Amino acid sequence: MAGKKNTTWYVSGLHFECMECGGCCAGPAEGYIWVTKPEIGIIAVFLKMTPAELRRKFMKRYGLRTSIIEHPDTKDCIFLQEVNGQKRCVIYPVRPNQCRIWPFWPINLASTDSWNKAAQRCGGINRGRHYNFEEIQDIKSRKKWWQNPGGKISS
Numbered sequence: 427m428a429g430k431k432n433t434t435w436y437v438s439g440l441h442f443e444c445m446e447c448g449g450c451c452a453g454p455a456e457g458y459i460w461v462t463k464p465e466i467g468i469i470a471v472f473l474k475m476t477p478a479e480l481r482r483k484f485m486k487r488y489g490l491r492t493s494i495i496e497h498p499d500t501k502d503c504i505f506l507q508e509v510n511g512q513k514r515c516v517i518y519p520v521r522p523n524q525c526r527i528w529p530f531w532p533i534n535l536a537s538t539d540s541w542n543k544a545a546q547r548c549g550g551i552n553r554g555r556h557y558n559f560e561e562i563q564d565i566k567s568r569k570k571w572w573q574n575p576g577g578k579i580s581s
Contacts, residue, residue, distance in 0.1 A: 436541070440562060441553055441554055441556050448515070450525070454501055456496060458491075461522045527568060528548075
């Protein structure tokens with residue numbers, strides 16, 4: 427039997443352009459916004475508070491992991507706030523890795539159906555800049571964004 431090559435469905439790349447709409451940060455579904463210990467420290471410095479204060483006010487533990495809390499009514503990330511009449515991420519320059527690699531999350535890349543389902547809530551999917559397969563794989567594998575500040579993927 428000949429070896430079957432496992433070809434990823436997005437081998438020819440994908441298009442994405444951040445529309446700065448906040449849809450990836452908003453409900454209606456509840457979710458998790460995972461943050462690492464180094465990211466908590468970076469966000470705390472940005473907000474001029476201690477990591478302990480940040481954790482107490484804006485984080486919740488789930489087992490060994492920590493997530494940013496969501497607004498209880500809207501399920502929006504607590505840092506998605508009204509700024510000059512538009513919803514904006516108020517920690518955008520120091521946002522967690524999970525936010526930075528959107529929409530190239532494993533769940534969205536599982537199949538064309540998953541990608542197109544994500545596109546229903548994100549108008550930037552399937553438009554704008556083309557990301558080739560290698561770029562997508564690199565983005566997916568990024569973890570310590572603060573060690574490569576020039577390595578941003580979208581605005």
